[in-house]
Each structure stands twice: as structure tokens, then as C-alpha cells.
Amino acid sequence: MDFKDTPEQAEFRKEVQAWLKTNATAKTKDGGRTSQEEAYERAKAWYQKVYDAGYACPTWPKEYGGAGLTQIHKVIWSQEVAKYDEPDGYFVIGQGNCGPALMHFASEEQKTTLLPRMASAEDVWCQLFSEPSAGSDVAGLRTKAELKGDKWIVNGQKIWTSGAQHSDYGVILCRTDTEVSKYRGMTMFFIDMKQPGVDVQPIKQMDGGSHFNEVFFNNAEIPDSQRLGEVGGGWGAALLVLMNERLAISGVQPDGFPEFFELVQTLELDGEPVVNNPVVRDRLAIWYTQHAGIKASTNRMLTAVAKGGMPGAEAALGKLVGAVMNQDIANYALQLMADTGAICDDALAPQKAHFQKSVLFAPGIRLAGGTDEVMRNIIAEQVLGLPQEPRADKGMAFKDIPSGNQH
């Protein structure tokens, strides 16, 4: 056990630090929010710069646009870049989820062509799994792909697709057979998002923002050569993508602690910072142990991956704990501010109304990427090996499964 760098790692860190010093934007106290479109353009530019310098997708083989390094190098990169104000996680879904799917299932030619363009963010990718009637039960999806000649014709609707409006390609999971049981009737593809049969509509969130989209497919086409894996093998392929997603988002998801720690030291009530209040300290201690525990757990997982292991379902715990504490922290922060806590003006509320915004965005974090309840199921079944619930849809042909108010 050694939480410090090896000499080789220290060398890499120094190199990264030097490069960032010259190339990355320093953090400022009042960063100033940019529009979504500006943020996208900035991210494209940043990724290209990183790619040109050879730091993009550090763990990918060089021939596919990566740096051929280990997970630990990636951690070092992330630690260092986090000190700057750069959108380094902007295209995490493409690189973290879609990339490994291509790596595993695509042809050598596709990989050599597409992966470097993904690494440089020249091509933007999205992931198309969730549907209005397939949330926690992802395998309940209904978007249909039918083979006509050597093309698949896609009809249906996906939802909660981050970045679909900018995407060149998407990895999509479709139902290709409704006569077999639900897990056996799916197939995975990658699809050209810029074709006529694809319509992207933003979803307005409860906080007023629009980070996600609905995507409608109306006779969209996919050449069979863009199939990822076997026909009917989509569920296995999807699990591989989801496993990589956990690795990609681990340690990236906000838990609210750093901002809260800043707040309690700066917010003054009755002339002293609230951190002097023992009740606040009690909360601070609890949340710090969770924050530190998530961080250390992520590092343990990365150690395992660096040694050649697979990212385990254990990663679900960071998502679960972080999302819940993030919401409770935001709520508690407002409570501390009392009456004025309800004021959301950037200029008036502490930290540019971070906590007010967080209160309204936090529920989404508990839902995106699997609800709290799904995380607990994953831990119970995949980590602890507990028995599944009796399955109401077991062995049924997909078309016969009861579906209630979903249409």
C-alpha cells in the first residue's frame, strides 16, 4: 500500500503539470457561467488540444488514439487537470461508454477510423439505451430495429440522452425480436445521428435547464456492418458498456462536500462562520467520512483495474452515497441560510447560488445512471450474490409482458 507516486508516476505527473501550466486555463474565483453552446465549443477545442499533446484517453492503445498508459496514469491526469478550469469530463459518455463498446465489438477498420476521431472529440458520441418505458428496467426497451436487406430500420424513442444534439454517432440498443424473452431479443449497433430519420428534442428539467434529450427514430437506417456483437446479444453488450460507464463516472460525480466545506467557513451568522457551530461540525464530520470514503473506494477500485481486474459493481456505492449526500447537503445549506436561503439570485446567494441550484439539480443525480434503488439492487445481487426477486416477466415473450401506463 502506497498512496504516493512511484518514481515513474511522479515523472509523468511532472510532465503533465508542466504541460497543463502552459496549456490549461487557471481557475478564477468567479468563473462566470457560459452558455451551453459556448461550453460545447470550449470542450471541443480542449479535447483537440489534449489529443494533439498525446494525453487523450490515456488508457487506450496508441493505434486507436490513446496514450497506451494505465488507469493510474489516468488518475494522475485527472487529479492534475482538476486543478484547472477545463471541461475535461465533457465527452465522458462517448469515450467512457461508447469507446469500450467499439473496442470490443467493432471491426479493426472501424476502430482505426473511428476511435481516434472520438479521442480528439472530432466525432461526438452518445449512448441510446433508456426509453420512456424502460428506465430502471432498461431491458424493457421497445425501440425496434428490423432487418431489411443489409440495413436495419429503426423506429422508436430514446430518452435522457446526454449530448445527442451534438452527436455524430450513437451506440444504440434496439429490440430485434419480441417473440423471445426480453433479455434475448435485443441487439446493439452504432448509428449515424446526422441522418434524416433521427430527431433530437431537448428535455426541460425541473431546474429549468436542458442537459438531456429525447431522440425519436423514424425509419432511421443502420448498415448491418454497424452492428456491435451478435443479433440478440445486445444485453450482454450493454452490460459491458454499463460496467465501463461505472468506471468512467467513478470519482467524477459531485457529492457536494467541497462546496459545503467552503460554505461553512465563509458563511457568517451572528458574526462568526457557521463552522464554529457544533451542529454544523457534526454534519461536516459525517459528510467528510462519506466523501473521503467514496474517494478512497474509487482509488481502491482503480488499483484493482490497474492490476487487470474489471470494474466491479462496487462502484455503485459511490454513486449511491454521493448522490444522496449531495442532495442533503444542498438542503442543509439552505436551511442554514434560513429565510434568505430561498433566494436564488447569483449575485445574492453564497457561491453564486450554488446550493440553490444544487437543491434543484440534485434529484436528477439520484436518478441518472440508475436510481438509488437500482444501485442497491446491483449491490445486493451482483456484489453480495443475493437472490433475485421472483420475476413476473420471467420466460415470457417480450410482447406478452404487462406494461401498465407506458405506451
Add this chain to the structure above:
Amino acid sequence: MDFKDTPEQAEFRKEVQAWLKTNATAKTKDGGRTSQEEAYERAKAWYQKVYDAGYACPTWPKEYGGAGLTQIHKVIWSQEVAKYDEPDGYFVIGQGNCGPALMHFASEEQKTTLLPRMASAEDVWCQLFSEPSAGSDVAGLRTKAELKGDKWIVNGQKIWTSGAQHSDYGVILCRTDTEVSKYRGMTMFFIDMKQPGVDVQPIKQMDGGSHFNEVFFNNAEIPDSQRLGEVGGGWGAALLVLMNERLAISGVQPDGFPEFFELVQTLELDGEPVVNNPVVRDRLAIWYTQHAGIKASTNRMLTAVAKGGMPGAEAALGKLVGAVMNQDIANYALQLMADTGAICDDALAPQKAHFQKSVLFAPGIRLAGGTDEVMRNIIAEQVLGLPQEPRADKGMAFKDIPSGNQH
């Protein structure tokens, strides 16, 4: 809405106060624990005294040994007697659970004979429902009663029976048919506990005490005249008993608050009472709102019952909340004492080691009378009307239901 007595209620309260002043034992600071046998004898004597004065079972009709009064009078009685050191709840299971079962199902002759003897605690009653393999799933019970002539022959085992060692009678739920589905194959009786085929064995609890028993039936006999309700109608009868149990125990179950409130005012750390510590005050506020909420909820339920309603499944909430906070309070009290919190000697630990004892007894309160999980199911299904889980044993003959490691 009026939380004060009506003139008639005030009159009754005065009368009760006067009687108690002459007849009940005052509380002392160090009550001094008595042995279980002494406690039993004291309770028998107290109940007889209350019966002779006409205050026993206030809501029962006079012809069955009660006082013919309302639930509100019973509340007044309970409030007043709680100011004294008398074991007024000792026989609550007989009077609260078995009494209503007799009232509903027994013959007039049985009622006139047995109920007054139950009211005076001349006869002691117990309830025999739970079994080693039928806990949360009470209807999974296996103790068998077979009709031979006009007698039922009972074989099997009951568990968690309070007061079985002192009982003259027990209300027992038996399986009388294993060929039908589980809820339809049970019948309720009352059984003579002093016969040869009944063997009572105390259970040693995790805290070292023995408040409960196992009861073994080996060809014990029950005349068919002691059947309560129809053959095969035992589940409906049991639900009636359990509904009355909720009413009987509501407001009686410890939630730990009064003792904690005393502790924080008397325990001094660094020269001041711990109640001056804001963190302790924060906990105190949370637990007080729960304590007050349970009390007020119980009173609301009693108002409904006094108006002729049935005790609802809502009572489950007091059990659920009270049991959990009782355990957490005890744990927190020990934490406050720090190193010395682990010392259990009556003479050394505050309040005669109340919290140390409570830490070890508290888990039982979360289990007895239905686990936390059963309480939540009751609320979800019976109060909120949510759908049941898919039932693995639905429609199966009892003998075919999978039973795992239970034998």
C-alpha cells in the same frame, strides 16, 4: 378539538386520582428491581385490587368484569396510573388480545365465566401465534390440531410466548388443514395451559433475560367447545386479535425519550450537563418531535376508536418509529458517556444502567409484535392500499410451499 377533559371526564379523573392516591405505590428514585417472580406476584395483587375497585378493563361491559366506559376513560386511567409505580400493563396481552377474541367468538357462558377472571387476573392468558418457522409470515405456522371425536389433538411448537409459564389459558392458532392454501387452513382455539401435553420452556434472550417462552405441544387436548370461530376461519380471527393488539400496546411501548431527556439534564461532562451541547440539543429536538408525534398520533387513534371506529393499521407507525428511536437513543447515550459507557454495573452507570440494558433489549422491541419491515408492509398495503408483492406461495396447498431451512 379539545385536548382537555370534558366535565364528566374531569370528574372521572378526580375519582381515579383519589383512588390511586390511597391505593397505589408512589414512584421512588431508586425503585430497586425485583425478581421476575416477585414482579408477577405484585402484578397479580395489583390487578385484583383494581378489579375490586371496578377500574379493571374500563372499556369492557360490566357483565364481563369491565367498567363499561370509553377508550377516553381508559386513557385517563392510564395517564393517572402512569404516575405511580404499579405494573398496570403486566397482563396487557391477555386483556388486550385474548379478551377481545373471547368477546367476539366465545359462547355467552364462556364469556360470563372467563372474562371476569381475566379482568381480575385470577386467570392469566397468553397468545400462541408465532412459531420458529412462522415469524413475519405468521400464516406459515405448522402447529397441527386434528379432530378426534369432539376433541382437537395439538402437536407442535410455539415461540415468543410472553407469560406462558404463568398462564392458565392461551389463545392458539393451529393448522387444521394442509391441503388447502395457507390462509384457509387455520383454526383458532383457547387451550388449557395447565394440562400434561403442554411444556413451557423459557427462551434466554441476548440481554440475558427471559421474558418469552417456547411452548411445546405433545398430544395436548382442546374440547371443540373451545374453538373460537369456524374451522378454517383462524386467519380472520387472528387478524381481529392482532388489530386489538395494536390498540392495546399503542402508547405503552417505550421509545426511550423520557429517560434520555433525564440523562441529558443530569449527565455532566466537563462540568456542565450535556444538554448544553448543541449537538445533543439537535438530537433531542428530532427525538422529541417523534416522541410527541407518536403520543399525539395515539391520541388521535383513540379519538377515532371512541367515536366507534376500529383501531387502524396506522398504529403500526408508533411501533415502527418508537422502536427504532429507542435503539438509537440508547446507543447515543452510551456514546456520550464515552469509554465508561461500556460499564453496565447498576451502581456505576447513570440511571441504574438503563441505557446499557436498553441497548441490549432494544433489538427485541424492533422485532416483537412485527418487525420494522412487517410494519412498513402493513402501512403500505393496509393503509396506503399499495399492491402486494407477487406471492410465491399463492394458491399452493400449504404442504407444497417451499420452506428452506425451517424444520
Add this chain to the structure above:
Amino acid sequence: MNFDFSEDQKFIQEQARNFLSSECTTARVRQTLEGEQAYDQPLWQQIVELGWPATAIAEDQGGLGLGYLELCVIAEELGRALAPVPFIASVYLATEAIKLGADKAQQDSWLPQLAAGEWIGCLAAQEKPGALKLGQLATTVTAGKLSGKKTAVLHGAIADKAVVLATENDQPGLYLVDLSASGVSRKSLTSIDPTLPLAELNFDGAAAEKLADCKDIQTLLDTLYDRAAVLLAFEQIGGCDAALAMGKEYTVGRYAFGRQVASFQAIKHKFADMFVATELARSNAYYGAWALSADDAELPLAAATARVSAIDAYYQCSKENIQAHGGMGFTWEFDCHLYYRRAQALSLILGGNPQWKELLVERLLRIKAA
């Protein structure tokens, strides 16, 4: 002993519920939420015509001469319906402040106007984050002119008059200020619940009339806040009920893994916990309602208890209703966030939970000592 509302009170509640369920749908609430208006003026007018603002005003002062219990059941329905009207500001706060601090002549003049909805009142007390401290007020009155800045004033941007907390010769007192008069400027603030909008009020020598019967201002404010805390608790439990009902309806109708989402134990137990929190809050609110209506010495403790449990319950119910909806709960389109925003807003008016917990404990210890 009777721990329930009377049949008459339940009838008033039923009437209120029927009225609001047809006139104050969430579609209507959204008109205010989405900024088309600062409050629902036609709805407010109907509410005035129904006499709700007059409920707890004496008959000889133009009111209906009912009591706080009647106001509590109306509050529960306003909370359930998320009514986007200045009822809290004008009724629980301004009217009650006047009942507590104005002298007979002032009351005889103002209360009939408030009862008739002739003007909308609000309370301007808070100047900065944290609990209100009388010793730290910066708003002052000199020769009948009031100057200073107040923030987080509920419905302050649309109220006609404000009851303002200020000091005169270092003595704190309450003053009625006409907000359309000169020397007053106001600014709408972005509020976490736009249906309960906040404002900043700036006074620069605005004409102010002192509420003439304010003696012990701390006690007066405590009583005012305690009364409002009980009434808000009813709004909160109304909201808890609505959020729970919404979650139930959705998950009973939605299927996953071939069965109703509401049949999963994780969801059922979530709802059970929401129900438990709501019932504890409701029972505590009932106790508060009784203490309020009976003007009992237990009001301070009962009010703090009601408030603390109502804040916790509504936070829980509104956030877990979102959770039970899954992704759709996070959309603007679904109504889940209306309850969640309202839960936040109601918990912050009068100060948040930390300060009410401290009040609760102070009062509990005071009773114990007495």
C-alpha cells in the same frame, strides 16, 4: 378529550378542497410558476370572496369570527393545492401581526380591510441570512419616516402594505408602511418557489405608522411566528399528502419488470416512510392547532414541534416523490418539482429547521424547569 377537528371544520375543509381542486389545478399553478404573473390574482379574488382571509378575524372587526382551527383546515388545503396567492403573507403574517400589535383603533380600521381583501399585506422583518435578531436591526424610524432594507419579503413585490420591523430610538417596533407611497422601492428576487415569490424592499424615509400596542416586541414576534408556524405546518402536511398521492398514483400505474412499480418493496417502504413522517407531522400539527386555538401556554413548544416535523416531512415526501417517479420526476413537465420547491420555500420562511430545533429545545427545558 377530542383529538380531531369537528364536523363543521371538516365540512369547511371539504368545501375548500373541492373549490381548490377545480379552481387551483397544477396547470393553473404553473401560470405563476412560469412567470406569467407574480401571483394568481383571480384566484386570490375568489378566495377573498369565500371569506378565507376573514376566517380568524372577529365579527365586530369585519371578520367571520371563526377561529384558528378553521384557518388550519383551510391552510392544509391551500398547501395541498400549492395555491399561488399571498395568503401566508397577508393572512398569517400581516393580519396576525396587526392583531397582536395594533391598538383597538388601528385594528378597527385595518382588519375589516384585510378581511375584505381591500389590500394585501406582507411582513418585512429579515435583513440578512440566519435567525432574526432584534438587537441587530438596521432599519430605523425617525419622526414617522422609515429607512432601511428588508430582504426575503414574501409577496413583498405585490403587497399593498407591509408590516415592517424597525427600531425607533433603539426600541424595536412594528410599523405599517404603504408600499405605493414615496420613499419605497422594491425588487423581485429569484425565488426557489416562484409561486411564493420573495422581494427586497428598500425604504428611504417612507411614511410609517407605528402599531400602537407593541409592548414586548420579542414576545410579540415569538407569538406571531408560533402562530404562523402552526398554520404553515398545515400547509406542509397538505403538501405531503399531495406528493404521496402523486407518487402512489404514478407507481401503481407504471410497470417495470412486468409488474407494478408500486409492488416493489423498496417503493412500498419508501411510501410507508413518507406516510409515517406525514402522520407524525400531522399529529404534531393537530396539537399545535389546539394550543393555538386555545391560546394555551404550550403553544411555543407545540408550534416548534409542529414546525420541525412538518419541515422534515415535506422535504422527505417531496424529494422521494421525485425519486419514485424515476427520470420523469426530474422533468419540468411533471408536477413533482412544484411540491419540492414549495417544501423548500415553506421550510425557509420564518427561518429554517436548525433555528426551530433550538427553539424547541429551549422551550422543552423551560417547561421542564417550570
Add this chain to the structure above:
Amino acid sequence: MNFDFSEDQKFIQEQARNFLSSECTTARVRQTLEGEQAYDQPLWQQIVELGWPATAIAEDQGGLGLGYLELCVIAEELGRALAPVPFIASVYLATEAIKLGADKAQQDSWLPQLAAGEWIGCLAAQEKPGALKLGQLATTVTAGKLSGKKTAVLHGAIADKAVVLATENDQPGLYLVDLSASGVSRKSLTSIDPTLPLAELNFDGAAAEKLADCKDIQTLLDTLYDRAAVLLAFEQIGGCDAALAMGKEYTVGRYAFGRQVASFQAIKHKFADMFVATELARSNAYYGAWALSADDAELPLAAATARVSAIDAYYQCSKENIQAHGGMGFTWEFDCHLYYRRAQALSLILGGNPQWKELLVERLLRIKAA
């Protein structure tokens, strides 16, 4: 960067686990629990022979010259097995106190004896409830004779020698006292976990040898407690694992409503939450282990973090294991209470969670300020 134990360390752990699972069954633990003995003397003897007390003692002082990481993995196994031996008292507390406070000559004399198990040590610090305060010590030393009363001394009734905290000329220091010498009397206390028994020690002019290298005694005690906190955290996560495994095994085998109890979502999610708490505690303990082994400046914060989460996790796992067992979990016969008692005992040694949370925050702010 490598956030895991080495293969060698894992091998030590596996050996320890194998040994304890055959030699320290719960049936064996119950002999101590049920009062047949104050500790398991034969087991302790085997542990001494395996060299575990010598793990973190230098080779030239009679130890194995391994490090704290090796001691951590052994601690995890002792915790898992509920070993009823004075390992905490003698190894984490007495030995470490001597390593921190004794001079070279004393260490050269005592450490080989401790490594060889020639005597059992304990730490006598606490005199009353609450956090230990150096300024409030009533135990004093005059002319090499120690007098005073210590309470809650872990394994104090059976230890051979105690490291005693006392003041001499108002200066606090640590003293080694032979507990069999004259001037010492001791009384066993009823302990919440009889397998970690406490005692009261009374000193009346007992011969005491000062640990000669105690300079800043507050810093020394902080370091001692921080080291022990990390080691205890490993005992605690071992216990969490065992409680979780016990609950799983029982509910997978038990049926209700015709299906495995472990297939109910309420039970599955309970176990998921236990796992989450355990993993967070484990990760924090790993960080503490590294800081301990590297003697890093982050030890104080890492130790407090490890301790706070280990206390919470073991309380949760041990109580919910009982709950998952239903009624049988409440019996003396089932082993559930062994973990629950142990969780309580381990959380109270070194002071409870409230004081460690405060330490955590102090240290967090100190790092931030640095």
C-alpha cells in the same frame, strides 16, 4: 499509487483467518462471554506463539520487524473472529505507548518481553465519563509512588502491567506499574461485551516507573489514540464483514411466504446499505493504514475518519444483522449479539463517536488552514 495490501500482507491475513476460524470459533468465544474465564488464555498463548504481538516491534527489540500494515490485516481477522484476548490492551495500547514514551533502555527491556508475551499490558487512562482531559487528572505520582483510581481499563483485571496516565508535580506523564505489586487493587466491571472486559484499578502508593521519553504528552496520547483508532477500525470492519455474512447466510436459507427471506427487497437493500457502510469504512481504514505505516502527517485526520466511519458501520451492521434474523436474532443462542456487543465495546474504547467527530473536524480545518 497502490491502494491495496501487498500479496505478502494478504498471505499473513489469510493465515490469520485460517487459524482463527478453526481455533477461535464462536463456541470458543462464548466460553469467555459466559464468564467461564476473563480471557481465552490458551488462545492468547497460541497468538503469542504465532508472533502476532511482535508484528510491529523492531527486530532488534525482539520483534518481527514487520509493520503496521501487517498488524492491520491481523486486526481485521481478530475483529472478524471476536477473539477474546487482550490484544487491543497489550499490543495496540500498552506496546504502542511504550514505543512512543519509553526511552531506549526501557524499550530494550520491555519490548522483547511484550513481543514474547511474557507479560500482558494494558492502558489505564480514563477516570470518569466523557473525553479524556489532561488537565483534570486526579491520579498523581510522588517519589515513584502512584495513587489514584482508573476506570474502564480494558483487560485491566488480568493484565500484568499497566501503562498509567498520571501527573507528577502537575506534569502529566505515563508510568509503568506492576499490577501484582502492593498498593494495587482491582475490580472487574460488568462490561457490555464480556469478551472485552473492563476493570477499575485502584492505586495507593504503587511503585511506578516513568516512561522516560514522554515530552509532549498530549501529542503522544493523540498519536497513541490515532494509531489505535486505525487498528480498531480494522477490527471493526472485520466484524462488519462477519455480521453481514451471518445475516446473508441465514436469510438465504430461511423462507417466508414461500420464498427466500433474502429475496425480499427490504432485506436485500438492508444488506446493500450494510455493505456500503462497510466499504466506506474499509476504504477509510485503508487510508488510515497507509498514513499509519508511512507515519504521514495525514494520520490524525485519516485516523479520525477511519474511526468515525468504522463506529457507524459496525453499529449498523451488527444491529441490522439481528433485525434480519427476526426473533431468533434476539436470542442468546444465536451469535448475532456477539457482534452487537463487540460493536458497542469497540466504539467506546478510546472515546465514542461524538468526540472523534469533533477531532475529525478540528483536524480537517487545521489541514485546510495549513
